[in-house]
Amino acid sequence: MTFTDQLWQDISPIYESILKHGFVGELTEGALPTAMFQYYIQQDALYLADFSRALSLLAARSVNTDDVLQFTQFAQNAILVERALHETYFALYDIQPGTAKMPACFAYTNFLLATTSLQSVAVGAAAVLPCFWIYREVGKYIYQRAVRENPYHAWIDTYAGEAFDESVNLMLAITDRLADAAGAFEQGLMRDAFRTSSQLEWYFWNDAYTQNRWLV
Numbered sequence: 258m259t260f261t262d263q264l265w266q267d268i269s270p271i272y273e274s275i276l277k278h279g280f281v282g283e284l285t286e287g288a289l290p291t292a293m294f295q296y297y298i299q300q301d302a303l304y305l306a307d308f309s310r311a312l313s314l315l316a317a318r319s320v321n322t323d324d325v326l327q328f329t330q331f332a333q334n335a336i337l338v339e340r341a342l343h344e345t346y347f348a349l350y351d352i353q354p355g356t357a358k359m360p361a362c363f364a365y366t367n368f369l370l371a372t373t374s375l376q377s378v379a380v381g382a383a384a385v386l387p388c389f390w391i392y393r394e395v396g397k398y399i400y401q402r403a404v405r406e407n408p409y410h411a412w413i414d415t416y417a418g419e420a421f422d423e424s425v426n427l428m429l430a431i432t433d434r435l436a437d438a439a440g441a442f443e444q445g446l447m448r449d450a451f452r453t454s455s456q457l458e459w460y461f462w463n464d465a466y467t468q469n470r471w472l473v
C-alpha cells in the first residue's frame with residue numbers, strides 16, 4: 258500500500274459524507290439552487306487565489322527543481338481554472354467581486370497558507386493534496402451520474418476531465434516521494450494535514466449549502 262493509499266483510507270468517512278452531502282447531490286441533478294452555487298463560486302474565487310499562493314510557496318521551498326516547476330505549473334493552473342470557470346459563472350449569475358471570505362473559506366485558506374509557510378514541504382504537500390484528489394473523485398462521481406442539460410456542466414467537466422486527472426496523478430506521485438523521504442513523525446503530520454484539509458472541503462460545500470455567514 259502506498260502512503261497516499263493510506264491517506265485515502267484515513268479520510269474514507271469524510272469522503273463518504275461529502276458524497277452524501279446535499280450540495281453534491283443537488284449539483285448532480287442540476288437542481289442546486291442558484292443562490293447556493295453563486296455563494297460557492299464567489300467563495301471559490303477567493304479560495305483559488307490563496308490556493309495558488311500556497312502552491313507557489315511550495316514551489317519556492319522545494320529542493321528538487323522538478324518539484325519547483327511542477328508546483329509553479331499547478332499555481333498557474335489554479336489561477337487559469339479560476340478565470341475560465343469563474344468568468345462563465347460570474348457573468349451568468351451576476352456575481353459581485355470583492356466579497357469577504359466566509360467562515361469555511363477563511364479557515365481553509367488560512368490553514369493552507371500557514372501549513373505551506375511554516376511546516377515542511379512534505380506536510381504542505383499533504384495539505385494541498387485533498388484539493389486535487391477529492392475534487393477529481395467528486396468530479397468523476399458527479400459526471401457519471403449527472404443529468405443532461407446540467408447548468409453546472411462547465412464545473413463538472415473541469416474536474417472530471419483528463420487534464421485535471423493528469424495533474425492529480427502528478428501531485429500523488431510527488432506526495433508519495435516526499436513521504437518516502439520523511440520519517441515516521443513527519444508522516445504523522447502529513448496524515449493530520451491531509452485529514453484537516455479533507456474536513457475543510459466538506460465545510461466549504463456545507464457553508465455554500467447553508468449560506469453560512471458570520472454571526473457577528
Ligand SMILES: Cc1ncc(CO)c(N)n1
Binds near residue numbers: 301387388389461
Ligand atoms: C474548495 C476547493 N477545493 C478544491 C478545489 C479544486 O481546485 C476548488 N476549486 N475549491
Ligand SMILES: Cc1ncsc1CCO
Binds near residue numbers: 334
Ligand atoms: C488542484 C487544482 N485545482 C484547480 S487547478 C489545480 C491545479 C491543477 O493543475
